[in-house]
Amino acid sequence: MVVLTHSIEIQSVSKRYRIGRQQRTFREDILEFAKRPFGRRNNEAESMWALKDVSFDVAEGEVVGIIGRNGAGKSTLLKILSKITYPTEGNIKVRGRVAALLEVGTGFHEELTGRENIYLNGSILGMKKQQVDKCFDAIVAFSGVEQFIDTQIKRYSSGMRLRLGFAVAAHLEPDVLIVDEVLAVGDAGFQKKCLDAMEGLRSGGRTVLFVSHNLAAVENLCSRGIWLDGGKVAMDGGAKEVILAYMASFADSPTAESMLADSESRQGNGEIRYTRVEYLNPDRTPRALTRCGDSLVIRFHYYAKKTVHYPVFWFRLFTKMGTLITVEYSDGHGINIPRVEPGDGYIEVEIESLNLLPAQYDLSLWITDENGETLVYDGDVRTVLEVEPANIYASGFTPTSRHGIAYFPQRWSVP
Amino acid sequence: MIRELWAYRELIYFLAWRDVKVRYKQTVLGVLWAVIQPFFTMVVFTLLFGQLAKIPTDGIPGPIFYFSALVPWIYFSSTLTNAGMSLVANSGLLTKIYFPRVILPAAAALGNLMDFLISSVFLIGFIVYYKTPLGWNLLLWPALVVLLILLSLSLGAFFAALNVKYRDIRYVIPFLIQLLMFTTPIIYPASMVPERFQWLVALNPLSGLIEAFRYVVVPSHVLDWSLLMFSVGITGVLFVTSVAYFKSAENAFSDIV
Numbered sequence: 001m002v003v004l005t006h007s008i009e010i011q012s013v014s015k016r017y018r019i020g021r022q023q024r025t026f027r028e029d030i031l032e033f034a035k036r037p038f039g040r041r042n043n044e045a046e047s048m049w050a051l052k053d054v055s056f057d058v059a060e061g062e063v064v065g066i067i068g069r070n071g072a073g074k075s076t077l078l079k080i081l082s083k084i085t086y087p088t089e090g091n092i093k094v095r096g097r098v099a100a101l102l103e104v105g106t107g108f109h110e111e112l113t114g115r116e117n118i119y120l121n122g123s124i125l126g127m128k129k130q131q132v133d134k135c136f137d138a139i140v141a142f143s144g145v146e147q148f149i150d151t152q153i154k155r156y157s158s159g160m161r162l163r164l165g166f167a168v169a170a171h172l173e174p175d176v177l178i179v180d181e182v183l184a185v186g187d188a189g190f191q192k193k194c195l196d197a198m199e200g201l202r203s204g205g206r207t208v209l210f211v212s213h214n215l216a217a218v219e220n221l222c223s224r225g226i227w228l229d230g231g232k233v234a235m236d237g238g239a240k241e242v243i244l245a246y247m248a249s250f251a252d253s254p255t256a257e258s259m260l261a262d263s264e265s266r267q268g269n270g271e272i273r274y275t276r277v278e279y280l281n282p283d284r285t286p287r288a289l290t291r292c293g294d295s296l297v298i299r300f301h302y303y304a305k306k307t308v309h310y311p312v313f314w315f316r317l318f319t320k321m322g323t324l325i326t327v328e329y330s331d332g333h334g335i336n337i338p339r340v341e342p343g344d345g346y347i348e349v350e351i352e353s354l355n356l357l358p359a360q361y362d363l364s365l366w367i368t369d370e371n372g373e374t375l376v377y378d379g380d381v382r383t384v385l386e387v388e389p390a391n392i393y394a395s396g397f398t399p400t401s402r403h404g405i406a407y408f409p410q411r412w413s414v415p
Numbered sequence: 416m417i418r419e420l421w422a423y424r425e426l427i428y429f430l431a432w433r434d435v436k437v438r439y440k441q442t443v444l445g446v447l448w449a450v451i452q453p454f455f456t457m458v459v460f461t462l463l464f465g466q467l468a469k470i471p472t473d474g475i476p477g478p479i480f481y482f483s484a485l486v487p488w489i490y491f492s493s494t495l496t497n498a499g500m501s502l503v504a505n506s507g508l509l510t511k512i513y514f515p516r517v518i519l520p521a522a523a524a525l526g527n528l529m530d531f532l533i534s535s536v537f538l539i540g541f542i543v544y545y546k547t548p549l550g551w552n553l554l555l556w557p558a559l560v561v562l563l564i565l566l567s568l569s570l571g572a573f574f575a576a577l578n579v580k581y582r583d584i585r586y587v588i589p590f591l592i593q594l595l596m597f598t599t600p601i602i603y604p605a606s607m608v609p610e611r612f613q614w615l616v617a618l619n620p621l622s623g624l625i626e627a628f629r630y631v632v633v634p635s636h637v638l639d640w641s642l643l644m645f646s647v648g649i650t651g652v653l654f655v656t657s658v659a660y661f662k663s664a665e666n667a668f669s670d671i672v
Contacts, residue, residue, distance in 0.1 A: 083513040086666045106511045123429040
């Protein structure tokens with residue numbers, strides 16, 4: 001029998017927040033008290049459960065990624081685990097020294113110098129002065145702000161502040177590390193440092209709990225994934241499976257395949273029409289997740305009522321904002337299809353490297369005959385292509401939709 | 416709780432150190448400000464209340480009479496203000512990191528101690544100047560400092576916790592300090608208050624304390640032990656109340672701050 005030591009035990013934890021009228025005034029409370037000094041207080045404030053009956057254990061040395069949409073309760077869970085806030089119900093137990101990084105550079109003071117802030121921040125994060133003394137040079141070197149170490153940080157750029165804050169955090173030696181979305185900020189170099197430092201912790205056998213929207217980072221770093229949805233654990237398992245299930249849950253972004261409803265909005269004579277769209281791997285196996293840089297096969301299924309001569313298959317790709325990215329059609333790629341027999345069939349488009357940045361894209365589809373007369377035109381029924389972040393440059397920098405729509409394979413060099 | 420505070424003792428020190436550093440950064444006179452404030456207040460008091468209004472000073476030279484009371488009074492009022500605002504002012508820390516919450520008001524109390532010590536050293540200068548003989552009473556001084564810290568911190572932490580929930584406290588504190596300034600024997604000796612109002616003086620825990628701070632530097636001044644015992648008793652009650660309230664309220668700090 002294997003006895004596992006649990007670093008973290010969470011037993012049916014729930015957390016309720018009051019919403020609506022958040023703050024009662026002193027006057028209201030006094031009046032209330034004057035009216036009913038011993039009675040029950042009027043507690044009409046509406047409440048919502050940020051977490052409801054969440055239970056799981058984390059074994060020592062496990063690296064767990066927590067994913068979920070905004071408002072799923074991820075941050076609340078982290079706050080409870082780091083003892084910043086208390087659960088309304090349930091119990092938590094965390095063994096060992098805990099370091100919670102919900103922010104980089106917590107407690108930095110503008111008026112103090114970099115050096116002074118290293119000591120202050122270190123002590124806020126629970127480091128002893130001796131420990132900071134010992135790592136001081138390493139922290140400074142890691143931050144890359146040596147020249148400015150005796151300058152007040154109000155003169156620092158935001159990037160310098162971030163690096164300094166992370167440099168201190170990276171020298172913590174916790175048994176359990178709790179990290180929130182700190183990787184979402186900062187430039188490529190910074191993100192790479194963050195990921196490297198997390199990797200270092202992982203290989204050092206530390207228990208790490210990591211909340212992120214960056215599914216690529218979760219998949220790379222974590223062995224286990226927990227998907228929170230509406231304050232509950234929706235799924236708990238291997239990081240990869242949980243990410244796939246999470247991706248599949250996006251109702252408006254069917255990932256493996258996409259049914260095209262028989263909509264009224266379809267125009268044309270209906271002799272031939274698209275029935276569904278499938279996203280496949282190059283070996284034609286179904287895929288659940290598409291990331292930027294992936295090789296991808298898009299299979300357009302159609303159904304023909306009768307024999308159709310020389311059909312031309314078209315698709316257009318839009319951003320969610322409606323910007324047209326590209327129009328492609330079979331004729332334009334030199335594909336001539338003399339005839340299509342009645343019944344089901346498909347046509348495939350193979351993309352060697354999908355150079356779209358992470359976002360949701362709309363595909364709109366139609367088919368014309370050789371004269372360009374519309375046979376099937378789907379005006380409203382579109383299908384969604386969801387592209388996930390990936391480490392495309394192998395640098396740790398994972399571009400997001402903030403970086404644009406597309407990326408271009410390129411090589412940088414310094415003479 | 417005590418063990419946890421001990422584990423976090425360095426954080427108290429660093430937060431206090433931060434407050435002290437920041438207080439005098441980019442000031443020309445720096446730490447001198449710790450002395451300038453009580454010194455000029457003392458000068459004004461001596462001229463106004465001593466020379467003009469002729470309020471008795473129990474036979475003690477005016478500057479010593481006022482200064483010996485102003486030093487602990489300024490510590491009390493600034494600690495009450497800084498500690499009272501400490502939780503709200505550091506809401507960024509409260510919502511991002513765990514530590515025993517009482518560290519914030521405690522660090523404010525510790526940070527102000529530095530000004531207190533500097534101006535106390537200055538007070539010794541006065542005593543030497545006026546050739547006031549020093550007595551064994553001075554041995555009481557450390558105990559008085561402990562009592563002063565306990566009293567200031569108890570009230571400060573209590574207000575800090577209330578302030579998280581009711582921002583009215585921000586206005587209560589300066590108002591309260593103003594009232595206490597006049598109801599505490601700072602510009603007048605407690606002995607000046609008519610006999611039938613002495614109980615009111617005793618209810619103010621600062622009365623016995625501030626009088627005792629005078630007594631230790633001026634041995635000719637008679638210490639009212641019963642007044643000091645009232646101070647000790649009321650401080651004890653305030654301390655227990657404050658700890659109880661703070662503990663009951665602290666779990667919700669990060670949710671409502």
